[in-house]
Amino acid sequence: MLTKVYGSAVQGVNAYTITIEVVVTAGTNFYVVGLPDSAIKESQQRVESALKLRGYRMPRTKVVVNMAPADIRKEGAAYDLPIALGILHASKQLTTEQLSDYVVMGELALDGAVRPIKGVLPIAIQARKEKFKGIILPVENAQEAAIVNNLDVIPVATMQQAIDFLEGREVIEPVRIDTRDIFQYEANQYAADFADVQGQENIKRALEIAAAGGHNVIMIGPPGAGKTMLAKRLPTILPPLTMQEALETTKIYSVAGKLGANAGLLSQRPFRAPHHTISDVALVGGGSNPQPGEISLAHHGVLFLDELPEFKRTVLEVMRQPLEERRVTISRAKLSIDFPASFMLIASMNPCPCGYYNHPDKDCVCGPGVVQKYLNKVSGPLLDRIDLHVEVTPVTFDQMAETRKAESSQAIQQRVETARQRQAARFTDFPEIHSNALMPSQMVKDICQISQAGRTLLKTAMERLGLSARAYDRILKVARTIADLAGKDEIEIQHLAEAIQYRSLDREGWAG
Secondary structure (H helix, E strand, O other), rough: OEEEEEEEEEEEOOEEEEEEEEEOOOOEEEEEEEEEOOOHEEEEEEEHHHHHOOOOOOOOOOOEEEEEEEOOOOOOOOHHHHHHHHHHHHHHOOOOOOOHHHOOOEEEEEOEEOOOOHHHHHHHHHHHHHOOEEEEEEEHHHHHHOOOOOOOOEEEOEEHHHEEEEEEEOOOOOOOOOHHHEEEEEEEEOOOHHHHHHOOHHHHHHHHHHHHHOOOEEOOOOOOOOHHHHOOOOOHHHHOOOOOHHHHHHHHHHOOOOOOOOOOOOOOOOEEEEOOOOOOOHHHHEEEEEEOOOHHHHOEEEEEEHHHHHHHHHHHOOOOHHHHHEEEEEEEOOOOEEEEOEEEEEEEEOOOOOOOOOOOOOOOOOOOOOHHHHHOOHHHHHHHOOOOEEEEOOOOOOHHHOOOOOOOOOHHHHHHHHHHHHHHHHHHOOOOOOOOHOOOOHHHHHHHHOOOOOOOOHHHHHHHHHHHHHHHHHHHHHHHHHHHHHHOOOOHHHHHEEEEHHHHHOOOOOOO
């Protein structure tokens, strides 16, 4: 007898429906065909044990499991449950007409318990798209799948529970959640706040500009000046995630297996801070089975690289293209996968190995040429892609002892949201552009027009600092954002002057 059960395969952040055909005929042996990996081939042992311990029999005839389409590689143990149900139905131990109505996924334990899997959200989205009635999956993944409406999410803890549901012996209510209520409640529930930061008003201003325009930032200053503390608070002043952005980000975390048990829709912007020993594959993504890297996990959020010069040169250089294109393409012999990577880069570094170059109180002990060599670990092309260069100075005792609370993140966020609304109105006809930082060069010329006095100022700065054409565009974009924060339609000379001052590392004495 031939039976068809439906599962799903995830490639990148998208899912594809897999038809699992099972036939039990005269003969011997168990065969799995259709480009399965080793984990799927080993499913025979898990399925056979689960069936026996639950009182069912494994057919001692020829069992062929075909996973179509055969040109898509299937990986992982998530096909155990559909294969087990297919074998039971094909051997007439399961009598139900509902198998074709559901996508079924789940890893089996030897005792028939169903274990959680990765990539449930894109699977659920694809199941709804192909008009399946619902999806049967592990209990731990139910909240994640329930994000998708108009789809019955049936959580099961054991294989027996799935069988009883399909045969009508047990009624399992579909999991439903009010996504919007949860989303709105958790959107701004951050533990950190800019109100905790005393002093550093110029750095807060720079981060406000960065948040308003989606610009990349590098902070340079001595140890203990507050660079990390300020960076961790950047997500608190970014506009809340939209529902579409939250869905895109949650899909990436689902595929990477980073959501955790009983997790639902991500409602806060991600903040990723990888250690400087990270490899280039871990940062941008890849592997034999391509997985998203840190830059994709920071999609619609912040990627923080602390102690930037300590990262390997090759690791930093692979970020250059994703910073421009806002996505990363992982190419292999038989497939090419795109992972989204629209993130804000915020980096921090000491000015020299000892950390005290240009310190107002402490002397630098680095030898001649050591400072320049240290700063040159960060390449000029990468610095060109960072819009704001900010020098961080230590906080004085009087500032630290100040009892008055500083401005809260919520107050700064309101100004940022107002500036983003101006940008949204400006880019209404360009759905891929939602902030000034995303403007292509040809658009910068049209939108970031400056007066003759502004041209003279910018020309002088370009000549004295030796700025590149890319840096020229960055200055204009930052100036446009400063004007948006000020509620101005035109870029005025003071906006341009402030934007130019955020090119510290282009000046003489710094690496360029």
